[in-house]
Amino acid sequence: MTAQALIQVLASGLLMGLIYALIAVGLSLIFGLMDVVNFAHGEFLMIAMYATFGLVLWTTLDPIVVAPLVVGLMFCVGAFVYVAVVRYAMRTKANAGMVQIFSTFGLAILIQGAAQYFFTPDYRSIKTSWLGGHTLDLAGIFLPWPQIYGGLISIAAFAALSLISRTDFGKALEATREDQGAVALVGIDRNKVFAIGWGLGAALVGLAGTVLAIFYYIHPQVGATFGTIAYVTVALGGFGSVFGALVAGIIVGLVEAITALILPPTMKAVGIFALYLAVVFFRPSGLFGKL
C-alpha cells in the first residue's frame, strides 16, 4: 500500500468521522441535558433519511435544498417524542434507567415496524443530486463531495452548538441540567426546555440524515448500522460532552479506516470497540465526560 493510498484511507476516515460526530452529538446533547440515553436515536436517523428521500422525490429539489425542511421536521419529531414518551419515562421512580432504555428501545422497534409498514422494506437511494457521485481529485486523493459536504456541515453544526451555548437558551439548558429544581424557581419551564433539547438532538441527527441520504442507501433497519456506532462514539467522548462527541467521532472514523487496513476488513468494528474498552479502562467516563 502506497503512502498515497494511506492518505486516501485516512482522509476518507476523517470525513466519515465528522459525519459520525454529527450523528452522535444529538444523542450526547440529550444525555447531557437529562441523563437519558435515547435508544431510538438510529431510528431518528432513519426517519430523516426517508424524509429527505421522500421530499426529494416529491419536490424534485436537491437533498441540500430540502435539508432545512427535514431538520425542522426532525425537531418536531424529537420534541413530540419527548412530550409523548420520554416525559412519562422520566416520571417513574422505580428502575428509572431501565424504563428509559426500554421505552426508547420499544419506540425504536415500533418506528422500524412503521417504516416497513409505510415504506416497505425495499432499499431506496437518491439517484441524482448535485453532489452525489462527484469527487474532488486532489493529486490522486479522491474526496467524494457528499462526504466533504457532510464534513463541512458537521463542523458548522458544532460551531453553531458552541454559539448556542452562549445564548440565553444555552444558559437555560445548562441551568436545567445543573439543577432541575432551581430552574423552576426562576421561571424556566423544565418540560419546555427538555422538549426543545430533544428537538435539537433530533434536528442534529436529522441533519446527518440529510447528508447520509445523498450517498447511503435507505431502508427500515438502516438506523441500527449507525445507532451502535453513535452509542460507542458518545460513550467514548464522554456522555454529555458535545466536544467529546466531535473528537470521538473523528477518532472512530480514523480508527475504523485504519483497522480495515491492518486487519481483515470484516473485523474493522473490532478496532473501534477495542479502542472504547481501552479508553474507559483508563478513563471510566470517556475522554471528556464528567465523573
Place this chain on the structure above:
Amino acid sequence: MNRRELLLAASALPLVGLTGAASRAFAQGAPEVVIGVLYAMSGPSAQVGIDARHAFETAAEIINGSFDFDMPTAKAPGLAGLGGAKVRLVYADHQADPQKGRAEAERLITQDKVAALIGCYQSAVSSTVSAVAERYGVPFLCADSSSPSLQRKKLKYFFRPAAQDEMFSAAMFDFFDTQKKKGKKIDSVGLFYEDTIFGVDSSNVQRKLANDRGYKIAADIKYKSNSPSLSAEVQQLKSADPDVLMPSTYTTDAILLVKTMAELGYKPKNLVAQASGFSEQVTYDAVGDKLVGAISRASFSLDLAARRPFIGKVNEMYKARSSRDLNDNSSRELMGLIILADAIDRAKATDGAKIRDALAATDFPGTRTIMPWSRVHFNEEGQNPDASPVLLQYVGGKFVTIFPDDVAIAAPIWPMNG
C-alpha cells in the same frame, strides 16, 4: 385447533383472523393442496421475502388457472392429477433466523398440514428447514439458497432445481477461460465477499477454482455486511486492481460498494458478480449508470423470452403484482413452485413420500421452463445437475445474456472499463 383458536382470541388480535381468512380465500370449494412458503418477511432482508411472495402468487395463478404456456401444470386448471385441486400457499416469516425457520416449518407441517415446503433464501435457514422436512417426511423444495453444503447432507426430501454456487462459479471461470483463449488478458481475480454463509461459501468455491485454473488472487477481502462505509475496502481493491473483480454481496452493500468505487475513482477492469445484490433491480435503479458492462451470473435471463414467448407473459404477470421484472431469485422461486406442483400432480397424492418419489422422478427438458436450464431432473443428492447458469451483462439499461455461447444474445464487452 380449538386451542389455537383460543390462543388467537386471547391475544386479542382480530387482524390475525383476517390474514388467515385472506389466504384461505384462495380456494373456495375446490379441493386444495397446501404448500408452505418460508421467507423472511421482516428484518433487513424482508424485501426478498416480499418479492418471493409475488413470485409464488404468480406461480399459483399459473398452476390454478389455465394458460397456454408450454410449462408443466400451466394448461389445465388446478392439478389434473388431483381432480383439478387448487394450490393454496401458506406463508411463514422466519426473520432469517434458523430457529424460527425450523419452528415455522414444523408449524406449517403439523398445523397447516402442508404437502410440501418451499423456501428459504438464507442458506442457514434452509439448513434447519431441510432437517425438519426430512424428519417429517415432507418434501422441501429449496428454491433459491445456493450454498453447496445443503445437498451434502444427502437428505431424501431435499430438492434443488436451480444451480448452486459451485456450478455458478464454475460457469464464471469457464467464461474466463474462453475469454483468455480469445486473447483477452485475465491473469488475476479479486474476491470481495460478505462475512455470511453466502459470501464465505461463494468465496471458498471461487478461491479453489482460481487456484485450480491458474488465476492469481490479487485481492481476497472479506468485509462486514451492512458496514457504514466501504472506503478502506475499496481502497484495497483499487491498490490491487485485479483483472476481474468478483463481488459476492447483498443489495445494501452492492449499492454502497458501487458508489464508493465511483467516489474513490476506482473503475474495475471487469466485474463479474455472484448475483445476489447484483441481480436486484434496486441496485441498478440506484447505481446502474456506474455498472455499465457489469456481469452477473444468473439462473435467469429475460432474453430467453425471444425464444420462448411465454416467458415474457409470465414476466408480465409477475410485474403486474410486484412492479418489477423477474430476476435471479424471483424466477427460481416461481419455477420452483411449478416444479413442485408438477410433481404433486404426477404423484396424484398429497402424501409426502409419494410427492418425494414424484419429485425424484422429475425429468423434463429445460425448454419447458422459464429458465435457461438444459434439463430438469434431480441426482441422488436432490440437486439438478443441469441447471445451467448463464452470465448476463448489463448493457444499455438491461441485462443481455453473454454466456454460455449457445444461449448468448450478444458478445461480451470485455474489458468493461478499458
Place this chain on the structure above:
Amino acid sequence: MSSKILLQTLNVTQRFGGLVANSDVSVSIRRGEILGLIGPNGAGKSTLFAAISGARVPTSGSIVFEGEDITRMPAAERCRLGIARTFQVPRSFDSMSVAENVMIGAFVRHANATRARAAALEVLDYVGLDGRADATAGQLTPPEKRRLEVARAIATEPKLLLLDEVLTGLTPSEARLGMDLVRKVRDRGITVVMVEHVMEIVMQLVDRAIVLNLGKLLAEGSPADIVRNEDVITAYLGDRHRAA
C-alpha cells in the same frame, strides 16, 4: 492490643490538584471516647473523614488502626477490622426493608442470613426502629433514615464509629434524641467520632474535640478548652459570629 489509642493519623496530607485539603494532619482517637471533629466549611473535615473511613487514600501520610497501617486498606476491609461510618446525606438501600438494610451491616459478623436477621432486629430494637423493621427504607422520615444509618453501622459491630453530620438539619428535639442515641452507642463500648459544624450541640456531647481550619490541625482538647481557644474563636466562632 490494649493501648489507649485506637486510631492515629500520621502527617496525613491530601491534595486535589493545586488545592491542599489536608496538610500534615496528625491526630489520635482514644478508645471509648466521643470525639468531635469540627471546623468551618472547607476546613478539611470531610477529607480527613474520607481518609479514615477509607473512601479516599491520602496523598501522603498514614493511618494506623490498633497498630495496623490501614492507609491503603479498602473500606470494606476496614469495616471488618471494626471501623464503620455513616453518610452526611443518608444513603439507605431504598429497595430493601429497614431490617434488610441493617442485615447488610450484620452480614460482616454473621454469614448466615437467619443469624444476621436476628442481629439486625436486635440492633433495630436498640436504636428504637423496631416498629419499622418491615417498612421499605425509602418510606422512612429523614430522622428515621439517620437512625437507620446508625443502626446499619452498629450492626457491623464496630470498634470505631464515624458519624458524618448526623445531627445537622434536625429540629432541637430530634437532635436531642440523636444525642441520646450517640451516648447509647458509646455505652456499648464503641468509640465515636463525630464530624459536625454545628458546634453548639456537639460540645455538649463530646469528650474531646479536634478543630481543623484550612486543612490544618488548629486545636485539640476538651470542649471547655476549645471554646476558650483564641485561634478557634477567630477562625471558627469569630467567623460564624461575624456571619451571623
Place this chain on the structure above:
Amino acid sequence: MSDATLSSLKLSGDAFLAKRRRQLMVAAAVFAAVACLPLGIGDVYLQNVLILTLLYAAVSQSWNILGGYCGQISLGHALYFGIGAYAASVLFVNYDIVPWFGMVVGGVLSAALAVALGFMTFRLKGHYFAIATLVIAEIGLVLVHNWDFVGGALGIQWPFGADSIWTLQFARDKVPYFYFALGLLVVVWLVTYVIENSRWGFWWRAVKDDPEAAESLGVEVFRSKLAAAAVSAFFTAVGGGFYAAFVSYIDPESVMSFRFSLLFALPAVLGGIGTLWGAPLGAAILIPLTEITRSYLGGSGSGLDLIIYGALIMAVALAKPEGLLSLFTRKSGGKA
C-alpha cells in the same frame, strides 16, 4: 429488650420464614402445573413456543441475577449464550462429547470469562458499563464469525442421529426438550431463591442500590459483582448449549447477535427486575406474543408484528416501571 418487643421481633422473623415457605410452595405449584402442560398440548408448534418461553424465562432469570439483583445492566449476554451454544456444538460434533457435558463446559468457560471481563468492566458505571458489555459481545461475535475452527460464518450443523436423551436429539418429539427447559428454569429459579436469602443475595442488592454505602458496610462490592456475573454467565451458557441441541444448527448470527442480549434482558425488565418471578412472567407474556404475532401477522411482510411488539414494550415500560409482577403482588407497604 422488653419481652413485648422480643416477641414482636420473633414474630417478624417467623413471618419472614413463613413467607419464604409460602414462596416455595407457590413455586412448586406453578412448576407442577407447567409440567402438566404437555399432557394437554400436543401441538408441536405450541410445544415449541412453550419450550422457548421456558428457555427465555431461565436465561432471563440468569440475566436477572446480574442485571436485576446486582444492578449491572448487561447488554452483552449473547456472548455467554453463544459460548454455551458453541461449546456444546463443537464438543458434540467434533469430539462426540454429549451435550450434557458440553453445556457444563460452556458454563464454566463463560463464568471464567465473565470474571475476567469483570476485572475490566466493573469499574464502569451506568451506560458506560452497558455499552462496554455490548461492545465486548460484538467483538466476540466478530471473532466467532471469523474463526474457522468453529465453522466461521457457516456455523455448525448437528448430525442426524437416533433419538437419544444422551445426545439431546429428538427428531419430532418436543416433550423431552420441554422438560429439559423446565428443569433448567427450576434450577435457575431455585438458585436465585437460595441466593436471594443468602449473604451474596443481600450484598448484590446493596451493591445495586448504593455501592459506596455497601462498601462502607463491609460488602465486597467488586467481588459481589464478579460472583453475580459468574453465576449469571454460567446459566446463560447452559441455556445456550440447550438451544444449540434444540435447534441442532447454529451460526454466529443465530446465537450471538445483539438481538439476543436484548431478548434476555427484556422479560426480566418487563416482568420485574430483581424479583423471583419477574423473568418467568415476562417471558410467559413476551415470547408467546412475539411468536404468535410473527407466525400469524409476520407472513404478510407488513411489519405489523414489529409495531405491536414495540408498542407493547413501550407501554409496559412506561405504565408498569416496576414490572408486570407488581400487578400480582401486594408489596409490603408500597404504593403498588
